[in-house]
Amino acid sequence: PELLIDAVIESGAKNLTIIANDTGVPGRGISRLIDTDQVDKVITTHVGLNPRTIERSIEGSLELQLVPQGSLAEQIRCGGAGLGGALTPTGLGTEVAEGKRVIEVQGKAYLLEEALRADLALLKSAISDEFGNSFYEGTCKNFNIVMAYAADLVMVECDQLVDIGDMNPHLVETSGILVDHLIKGAKCE
Structure with missing residues (x-):
């Protein structure tokens, strides 16, 4: 969710702990928070595609907790x-x-x-309705669904925003009742 990451960067928040499947690739997603030294700890399964995560971990400026x-x-x-x-x-x-x-x-x-909980979950959906009911595609299905339950505040950035009632209810993977804030992403019309 690049726009949500932009907002975190602009906020100047520091000493963040990130819970994520991986730390991304340079210049995208949470990798940008690691590059701006806003993250102190990462709980993740994989960092192999992000050399900055590895560098910061080796130099001791980033605590890295690898988990299956x-x-x-x-x-x-x-x-x-x-x-x-x-x-x-x-x-x-x-x-x-x-x-x-x-x-x-x-x-x-x-x-x-x-158990792990977060203060804030930043999620990326393919489709959301105006209530926040959300559907994910690809690897976004990995952790977005469970993370929505494990965060105090849930923000979703959607690629496509539809009216309430226009989304097939069988596609809903995160109920809008869990979503606190919803924004249109760059692909939204």
Whole structure:
């Protein structure tokens, strides 16, 4: 959601923690927040396409927490559901497990992946109606749907804005009741 990222950059907000599937590619999306040194911590699954994330992490100006993708999705889902976290065997015996509680259930060991919540979620939809009901395309389906439940304030930037009633209700992936603010993106007419 480039326009929403623009607004965060212009606000001058600092010391941000970002929860995202990846840190993007240089010059786009959340990568721009990392480039402007507005981010202190990133919780993510992948940084390989963003050299600035790696550089800042190595120099110590950015805390980087790498999480398996399924675990990250569950942490966010738990945050949205009001749960304390999720138990998973993923990451046991690896760096992922360092500093985390191991809980035994029925003779099997699990990592406790604590729930994640955000103050603000910036989401990008393909189609939204004026109430905020939203449909996502491509990789936007990965985390946008669960993140809408796990944030105190939800802002959606849509490619196409339609009137209430013009959107097929079977396409709605985020209910408008969860959306606090909606803006038209560059592709909107």
